[in-house]
Amino acid sequence: MPIRPTDQVLHKAAWLYYTHGMRQDEVAKHLNISRASVAMYLRRARETGIVNIATSTQLFADDVLARQLEDAIGLKSVWIVPEDRHALDPTAEMPVVAAAVFLELIGKGGRVGVAWGRTVYHIADVMPFADLQGVTVVQLCGNLGAPYSYRPDQCTTEIARRLNAEGINFYAPLVLSSERLAHELRQEPVIQEQLATIPDCTLALYSVGGIEADSHLVKCGALTAEEMKALGEAGAAGVIAGQVIDREGQLMDCTHNRRCISADLDSIRSIPKRMMVVQEDEKLEPLVAAIKGGFASHLIITASMARRLLDRLSGTMAPGSGT
Amino acid sequence: MPIRPTDQVLHKAAWLYYTHGMRQDEVAKHLNISRASVAMYLRRARETGIVNIATSTQLFADDVLARQLEDAIGLKSVWIVPEDRHALDPTAEMPVVAAAVFLELIGKGGRVGVAWGRTVYHIADVMPFADLQGVTVVQLCGNLGAPYSYRPDQCTTEIARRLNAEGINFYAPLVLSSERLAHELRQEPVIQEQLATIPDCTLALYSVGGIEADSHLVKCGALTAEEMKALGEAGAAGVIAGQVIDREGQLMDCTHNRRCISADLDSIRSIPKRMMVVQEDEKLEPLVAAIKGGFASHLIITASMARRLLDRLSGTMAPGSGT
DNA sequence: CACGGGCTCTGACAAAAGTCAAATAGTCTT
């Protein structure tokens, strides 16, 4: 694409204002335009990510609980979204924190795998605009026409759009009606190639799904409430990228999983930074399973969840090296 | 260090204002402080790098010349600082561009090697403040008590300070009076260990020195004007991290180099991102040598230098694949 | 326990930035 002159002005205005600290009227004089235009350009520069204003997420990582959790379960980093009285609504805040952390974790030229779910969609929705050329956003799981329109491809596309990154969608359904068909589809070169690129990701973004009757997979029609109930009785504990895992975080041996087209769990585990974001208080058990399964290296949760998680894990895992 | 409550307020104010887009009076209400305090906190948040405002350096990379150079000599990226009439002073602008590019190129947890010279010092001087925890800044060459006070350790320290990164200084002189002593000092565990970490750097920042009578090495007393002249006649073309290189960018076989304590040229070459910044118009020949020697993967130069470089190189190197 | 010294905080004012309706330029269509 050739260089559009409009973009040049946008860049110049942003550079002079933000990097040089000129006032808007100085920029206007410099570029021979009106100050109002400068203000407009600057807004667009912010909106398109030419200018990136990032606030350190340190605030959320600087929490005693966060440190304890890091020590207790050996995670790289934990961010705690506070729930105290005059804090903001933690449920609304979490995606914002997650988006900021996400931006901090992507490096130039990185490859990011994005899964699907309500949480991920909300994160996409508040993702700031940035100019991350060279970044690729790939979809971690197949598609599912959801009634709530949180389609997997939408999550990927939206994030890629906001980051000025390349988005690679996955043109396969998440669940097929037969194991045979799923197997055959996975053999297709297009699909196979895409699945093969997933271990190259440097960062993964997902949540863990629950296995209740009102869980996402059930609501979207991938499983009936009965099937889900049966899976629960058979030892299921959560859902990762559309696939059901047991209490130890291992892939369940079940029809549903065999009918799924999604990133292989081992591929996901091999991604260096695995960002797990959990909003719902009910997801303690799924989260424990996901952590045991090695699906989280970076965790973003509420303070109450952090406390419960710490209680829950301090018994079953090594007590860690912290004081 | 424990968490200081003041910092918490700083972080909170910055978060609410910049990430949530609250107005200052809303932030003030939220935190139960006066609006003026909020304004003050926000300034401090910007100054300390809690908030990072970065402008894309795309503007300087989006240049036809830059593309041509990238094609012609196979560099990863070239940034051109324009010199047209109503642009800013290119000499003053270059360090600013370099600092912005530098910030774009460092990844979280990266290790950065910083060499020494007037240019590097100026870059340090305009480096924005940022909160890059986990980054380490290492000194690439030994120290030299310069009359102009651009000491190598100052460059490293200043950059580390501004980035909230760890700075590792190199406690050895750049040049010793005898080859024997230099050799012995290089064997010292402390020195050896530090030199050994240089290939682990992900990013290097330096310029190339000239070999004139008024070059930096001469001014700082590392070499006399006569010695430098002799080196020039023997085929010297430039200086990299205190060491003299020939026209092909290879280490000169000379006493001075053997008396130097500095990063091994091969170590430098093995750093993935090698950011070379050249301000002075007279440094065409040193730059050509540095490029031939593989010391630049990312180049920041003026438009006129770019043109001359392109002319100079199109004859001696493969014409490249560009149109 | 009174006394600095160094902070932070406050209220009011000045400066800068955001916004909007109307005018203008540019572009594509017929």
Next chain:
DNA sequence: AAGACTATTTGACTTTTGTCAGAGCCCGTG
């Protein structure tokens, strides 16, 4: 080549932000 439509630009206005001198507060010290 005129017309219709969209996107940009502008000047005037409002809102928001930066700043500063003085008040208040905390903490260690004599």
